[in-house]
Amino acid sequence: MDTKEFADKARQAANAVLFDDERPLQGDREVRDIRIDEDAHVLTVTIAVESANDIDARVDMEDAMRQAVASAVPDVDVRILVLAIDGVDEPKASCAHDHKSDIPPKKAIPGVKHVYLVCSAKGGVGKSTVALNTALALKNEGRRVALLDLDLYGPSIPALVGSDLPPIVVGNLIMPPEIHGLSVLSIGFMIEKDQPLMWRGPMVSGVINQLLWEVDWSGHDALVIDMPPGTGDTYLSILQSVEIDAAVVVTTPSELALADVKRGVGVFAPYGVPIAGVVENMATYNWEGRDAVLDLLNAVHTTDDDSKKALERARKILDTTKAIRIFGNRTADLCKKLGLDLITSIPLDIALQNCNDAGTPYMLNPAKPAIREAFANIAHFLIRREEALVK
Numbered sequence: 001m002d003t004k005e006f007a008d009k010a011r012q013a014a015n016a017v018l019f020d021d022e023r024p025l026q027g028d029r030e031v032r033d034i035r036i037d038e039d040a041h042v043l044t045v046t047i048a049v050e051s052a053n054d055i056d057a058r059v060d061m062e063d064a065m066r067q068a069v070a071s072a073v074p075d076v077d078v079r080i081l082v083l084a085i086d087g088v089d090e091p092k093a094s095c096a097h098d099h100k101s102d103i104p105p106k107k108a109i110p111g112v113k114h115v116y117l118v119c120s121a122k123g124g125v126g127k128s129t130v131a132l133n134t135a136l137a138l139k140n141e142g143r144r145v146a147l148l149d150l151d152l153y154g155p156s157i158p159a160l161v162g163s164d165l166p167p168i169v170v171g172n173l174i175m176p177p178e179i180h181g182l183s184v185l186s187i188g189f190m191i192e193k194d195q196p197l198m199w200r201g202p203m204v205s206g207v208i209n210q211l212l213w214e215v216d217w218s219g220h221d222a223l224v225i226d227m228p229p230g231t232g233d234t235y236l237s238i239l240q241s242v243e244i245d246a247a248v249v250v251t252t253p254s255e256l257a258l259a260d261v262k263r264g265v266g267v268f269a270p271y272g273v274p275i276a277g278v279v280e281n282m283a284t285y286n287w288e289g290r291d292a293v294l295d296l297l298n299a300v301h302t303t304d305d306d307s308k309k310a311l312e313r314a315r316k317i318l319d320t321t322k323a324i325r326i327f328g329n330r331t332a333d334l335c336k337k338l339g340l341d342l343i344t345s346i347p348l349d350i351a352l353q354n355c356n357d358a359g360t361p362y363m364l365n366p367a368k369p370a371i372r373e374a375f376a377n378i379a380h381f382l383i384r385r386e387e388a389l390v391k
């Protein structure tokens, strides 16, 4: 099948879902773009639907469309990008990127040099852990760093930094409190602890606007934003309105999390936000009994050749427990396929969990080199990226 024929089939399948009256979508809808990357075997369909549509309806349609297009054009990886816009026929602003005509102009956060999103489509993969410890690793490099928790439904930064004091307000501006040398802000500082957080759609962008624009963020080299799981309203709101330097995508090496990486990375391109790379979390496991067993083996003295060989074999086996890759190299393989940099791998380690639970961030006193280096790698990667862009 030639490329045009392929694209036509994909368009037909996508249109059948877009105009399926069973789907409660309001307003105009259209297929904006169909792109085929023949080398990577990826077909990307970009559609536009009105932002007034419920996010669940959009996600539901996205899933249905992926299935429909995949059965119409087999043997490619199908990605659907949904642009939520205000009136398909009335683009709001002109622009330099593809699709930018659908997006209102973005604003830079005053006084902040670089803005990074730490995100993933999947929950519980370690976004907050990575956001917090990356912020501290950047601080360790001499940067002035702020950390903003934009997980409005489940803010975890207050627990991770061990503080929930409300910020003070000076004039019209909220002043983010300084905690562990970072300027930190979370909705969790401003609401009753344990209060269920149920935001209606429009309230989400209202709260996000407040946390971005009614706060004194000035004087920072970097603002690290801890994003909620998913690709929902918070993402649309921030990607459309804020100048972002790059997104750092966090994943675990499980098939389910990686499937969400594939699905999630397409969210950024339509808004011109680059993906800095992928951080693989809980990828390796270091068995700590190894050194003690090695000491025992080294204390055995034998002149018998068979016993010597057996001891050598045992040492080699032990060596493989240094950083056990429980799930293999799936993340690296996926990054290669998607053309993304794998920034680093963070080991699965109870010490990180304990620090999180105690509210004392790991990078304040990072005892284990493998964990310390992983977070330092992310900071170095971002700094090198900034330097390369200046040149």
Ligand SMILES: Nc1ncnc2c1ncn2[C@@H]1O[C@H](COP(=O)(O)OP(=O)(O)OP(=O)(O)O)[C@@H](O)[C@H]1O
Pocket (backbone or CB within 6 Å): 122, 123, 124, 125, 126, 127, 128, 129, 130, 151, 154, 156, 227, 228, 229, 281, 282, 346, 347, 348, 349, 350, 352, 353, 354, 356, 357
């Ligand atoms: N490398 C690790 N080793 C051990 N535990 C970890 C590691 N990374 C994260 N955790 C633990 O996994 C849990 C989830 O981490 P975290 O809250 O950072 O994920 P998240 O992606 O922000 O979750 P959510 O989607 O709910 O916001 C926490 O209990 C955290 O302490």
Ligand SMILES: [Mg+2]
Pocket (backbone or CB within 6 Å): 127, 128, 129, 151, 156, 226, 227, 228
């Ligand atoms: Mg989180």
